[in-house]
Amino acid sequence: MMRPMKLAGSELMFGEGCLAYIKTIKAEKVSIVVGGKSMERSGMLAKVEGYFKETGAKTMIISKVEPDPSFETVIRGAQEMLTFEPDLIVGLGGGSAMDAAKAMWIFYEHPELKTMEDVLPPNEFPKLRTKARLCCIPSTSGTASEVSRSIVISDNEKGLKHGLGNMEMMPDIAICDPEVTVSMSPKITAETGMDALTHALEALASNRANYLSDILATQAAIDIMKTLPKAYQNGNDRKAREIMLEASMVAGMAFTNVSLGIVHSMAHTLGGIFHVSHGLADAVLLPYVIRYNEADERAKKVYDDFAKKVGEQHLYTAVEELNKTLNIPSCLKEIIPEEAQFVAKLDEMAALAKEDGCTKTNPIIPNEEEWKQLFMKVYKGE
Numbered sequence: 001m002m003r004p005m006k007l008a009g010s011e012l013m014f015g016e017g018c019l020a021y022i023k024t025i026k027a028e029k030v031s032i033v034v035g036g037k038s039m040e041r042s043g044m045l046a047k048v049e050g051y052f053k054e055t056g057a058k059t060m061i062i063s064k065v066e067p068d069p070s071f072e073t074v075i076r077g078a079q080e081m082l083t084f085e086p087d088l089i090v091g092l093g094g095g096s097a098m099d100a101a102k103a104m105w106i107f108y109e110h111p112e113l114k115t116m117e118d119v120l121p122p123n124e125f126p127k128l129r130t131k132a133r134l135c136c137i138p139s140t141s142g143t144a145s146e147v148s149r150s151i152v153i154s155d156n157e158k159g160l161k162h163g164l165g166n167m168e169m170m171p172d173i174a175i176c177d178p179e180v181t182v183s184m185s186p187k188i189t190a191e192t193g194m195d196a197l198t199h200a201l202e203a204l205a206s207n208r209a210n211y212l213s214d215i216l217a218t219q220a221a222i223d224i225m226k227t228l229p230k231a232y233q234n235g236n237d238r239k240a241r242e243i244m245l246e247a248s249m250v251a252g253m254a255f256t257n258v259s260l261g262i263v264h265s266m267a268h269t270l271g272g273i274f275h276v277s278h279g280l281a282d283a284v285l286l287p288y289v290i291r292y293n294e295a296d297e298r299a300k301k302v303y304d305d306f307a308k309k310v311g312e313q314h315l316y317t318a319v320e321e322l323n324k325t326l327n328i329p330s331c332l333k334e335i336i337p338e339e340a341q342f343v344a345k346l347d348e349m350a351a352l353a354k355e356d357g358c359t360k361t362n363p364i365i366p367n368e369e370e371w372k373q374l375f376m377k378v379y380k381g382e
């Protein structure tokens with residue numbers, strides 16, 4: 001089947017020192033969207049601002065984007081942009097800062113839109129770029145929001161996470177400099193790294209996988225499995241940081257085109273209901289979903305062929321081992337201790353996971369009973 005592929009925006013920079021590329025970007029007014037204090041503490045925010053100032057551009061900072069950015073934060077940022085009128089928006093930070101920047105961009109370009117539902121199907125996604133372009137500078141090696149067309153925005157009133165994808169949101173400029181990622185803690189390195197591995201392995205097993213996405217996803221997954229323990233054990237290992245950032249980016253190129261699978265459907269659900277962080281949920285779920293998907297002949301072959309490439313017999317045991325090395329819990333009970341609370345939400349979780357946009361490209365679509373069984377298996381560690 002013919003499928004279009006878009007791998008990144010018009011400018012994709014990577015490699016140590018590429019942050020200085022900012023000095024060549026033409027912009028008059030730049031809104032820089034950041035999360036907490038980490039980019040300030042590491043000096044990266046000052047460096048980014050400094051490079052823009054060298055070009056003569058004016059900058060303003062939109063800060064305090066929370067993990068799992070909310071729609072309120074998106075609207076707050078869009079309002080600030082409407083006053084400042086930037087012609088370039090920069091998302092600097094992890095997935096939350098980059099996703100928030102993308103979402104603020106939509107409501108800055110289109111102040112007539114008022115709710116997330118206004119941009120969700122069946123409503124048509126609006127055209128962007130009449131006011132500004134978007135640049136993403138990742139500080140984690142995981143979400144690949146810098147080369148993806150998707151965002152996840154939380155609706156805190158309804159306790160929902162809205163996943164939305166449209167090629168219109170592909171950042172025009174991506175700057176992937178490993179120096180920006182060096183300040184990540186070992187825990188964040190492990191969790192975001194496992195998100196990247198999940199992107200690669202779910203893209204590989206996706207029922208829309210193709211020749212090109214397979215090449216990208218395979219190499220990304222090989223590099224992540226080899227390098228993530230090094231980046232986790234020594235955050236100052238520049239080579240490991242560089243490989244992780246590039247592998248995450250390449251995994252992103254694969255999944256943004258062929259989509260993901262039910263690790264992501266279940267992780268979005270657990271994030272919305274129990275506020276389990278995205279990468280951690282992915283990491284815990286991944287080996288269970290691989291085992292579940294092995295009932296599908298094509299998926300089993302994909303996993304077995306990949307396992308051979310990394311010198312392993314079974315992919316799920318290799319992922320379990322990797323999780324152990326990274327001190328990631330082996331089941332959800334370790335994260336959500338109250339079993340009754342978890343069981344009480346099973347029906348709701350099954351319904352949400354079923355409706356998630358990532359479900360339709362999974363090798364097997366679970367029925368309602370299977371969703372619940374799978375959630376319970378991951379909970380109890382069976």
Ligand SMILES: [Fe+2]
Binds near residue numbers: 195264278282
């Ligand atoms: Fe993800």
